[in-house]
Amino acid sequence: MAGTREEPGRTRLIGGPGLLLVWLYGVMVVGAVSRSAYQIATEFDRAPLAYTLSAVAGVVYGFITYTLVRGGETARRAALVCCAAELVGVLTVGTWTLVDPSAFPDATVWSDYGMGYLFIPVLLPLTAVYWLRRARTEQPAS
Amino acid sequence: MGGERLRGDRAAAPPGGADEEEAERRQRRPEEVARPVGLVEAEATAGRFGPAGCHGPARPPVRPSEAAPGPVPAPRPAPGAGAHAPVRRRAGTAGLAPEGGWRGGVPGAAAPGTGSKGARFLRRNKVAAMLDVLMPVTGVAALLLAAWCGWAAYRDQPTKDWHFIGMAVVTLLALVQLVVGIVLLARGEEPGQGTTIFVAYLLGSFACVPAAAFMSLAERTRWGSVTVAASGVVLAVLEVRLYDIWGG
Structure with missing residues (x-):
């Protein structure tokens, strides 16, 4: 721990609330990646769009988790961009699944704004953006 | 009803030839049924084949949820016998059927201790x-x-x-x-x-x-x-x- 904290110039992003974020993102990575991998491997033809979107979600979650764990200003910015992209993705896909259910014979991770995952997919980027912005404002002080 | 017609056909059919094959195919049909999702459905699936000895579905396949609001008629044949035995056995191995036999089935028919099985x-x-x-x-x-x-x-x-x-x-x-x-x-x-x-x-x-x-x-x-x-x-x-x- 001490090593991470004393490292100069690299904002630690997994301290405090960041830890909870990393854990939840980790859960989403496991959920989305394993789910899409299984579905693409076994029944891709049933709902190609839905499974591809799940895989994309998994990759985005994986990248955000990595940047959060790594820490630092660049990672923080990258994570911010990805969280914004994730939020846009959740809202787009969520609306899409509601407007045109026929395009989705099976659910994606982001279907109905992530209802199958307790709405974590839509709440997570909001919290993460809030946390990442606060991490910047705190940095000069530390 | 379709079931009576089927039974009539079978009774009238001469043994051997294509009818024999057809009868065999119907006999196998219970085995081809997809795994039942619950006790109610397993019962309904078994009931769909009519009483034991009648091969082939008596009614078009309907899930209980689709057959609502009317109750699904589910005759209860003796456990371990008849054409529906495979379906019931599958419900049993899935832990769907209660131990000791089918719900409301013949008492003691599949009671524990009636053999290693x-x-x-x-x-x-x-x-x-x-x-x-x-x-x-x-x-x-x-x-x-x-x-x-x-x-x-x-x-x-x-x-x-x-x-x-x-x-x-x-x-x-x-x-x-x-x-x-x-x-x-x-x-x-x-x-x-x-x-x-x-x-x-x-x-x-x-x-x-x-x-x-x-x-x-x-x-x-x-x-x-x-x-x-x-x-x-x-x-x-x-x-x-x-x-x-x-x-x-």
């Missing part, structure tokens, strides 16, 4: 029943852990030794569940929604709490407690899904 069936059902108990127990324990750690977080405290003992207990439950699940799979049981998903969820529910526990070891603030509480909630959700996956 019956005993084996009962033993297998006991392991399946163990999983049925373990899933809700683990889920409730996970929720209790979540509440406990949530309380610690509310009081601005990190996780302490007692919390870690609690996490160990929940992890132990999940481990036992994992072992029982694998034993059931090794005995040839098949989860309703597929073996791969079942195993993935078993592993996930085992790893869930320990992962958060290690993270809270490093984070000696209230946020460590929050993370463990979140892991408890996630585990409870996993248990609900696991229950669905197992039951079909």
Whole structure:
């Protein structure tokens, strides 16, 4: 721990609330990646769009988790961009699944704004953006 | 009704030739039925074939949910006999049928001790029943852990030794569940929604709490407690899904 904290110039992003974020993102990575991998491997033809979107979600979650764990200003910015992209993705896909259910014979991770995952997919980027912005404002002080 | 017509056809049909083949095909039909998802459906599926000795569906296949609002007629033939035996047996191995025979079936027909087969069936059902108990127990324990750690977080405290003992207990439950699940799979049981998903969820529910526990070891603030509480909630959700996956 001490090593991470004393490292100069690299904002630690997994301290405090960041830890909870990393854990939840980790859960989403496991959920989305394993789910899409299984579905693409076994029944891709049933709902190609839905499974591809799940895989994309998994990759985005994986990248955000990595940047959060790594820490630092660049990672923080990258994570911010990805969280914004994730939020846009959740809202787009969520609306899409509601407007045109026929395009989705099976659910994606982001279907109905992530209802199958307790709405974590839509709440997570909001919290993460809030946390990442606060991490910047705190940095000069530390 | 179609059933009477079928029976009439069969009675009138001369033995041998294409009719023999047709009769054999119908005899096999119960075996081709997809695995029933529940006791009610298993019963309805068995009932669809009419009384034992009548081969082929008496009615077009309907799930009970589709047949609503009328009740699904489900004749109850003697256990272990007739053309529907395979369907009922499958319901039995899936832990859907109660031990000792079919609901309301002939008493004592499949009672324990009527041979090694019956005993084996009962033993297998006991392991399946163990999983049925373990899933809700683990889920409730996970929720209790979540509440406990949530309380610690509310009081601005990190996780302490007692919390870690609690996490160990929940992890132990999940481990036992994992072992029982694998034993059931090794005995040839098949989860309703597929073996791969079942195993993935078993592993996930085992790893869930320990992962958060290690993270809270490093984070000696209230946020460590929050993370463990979140892991408890996630585990409870996993248990609900696991229950669905197992039951079909």
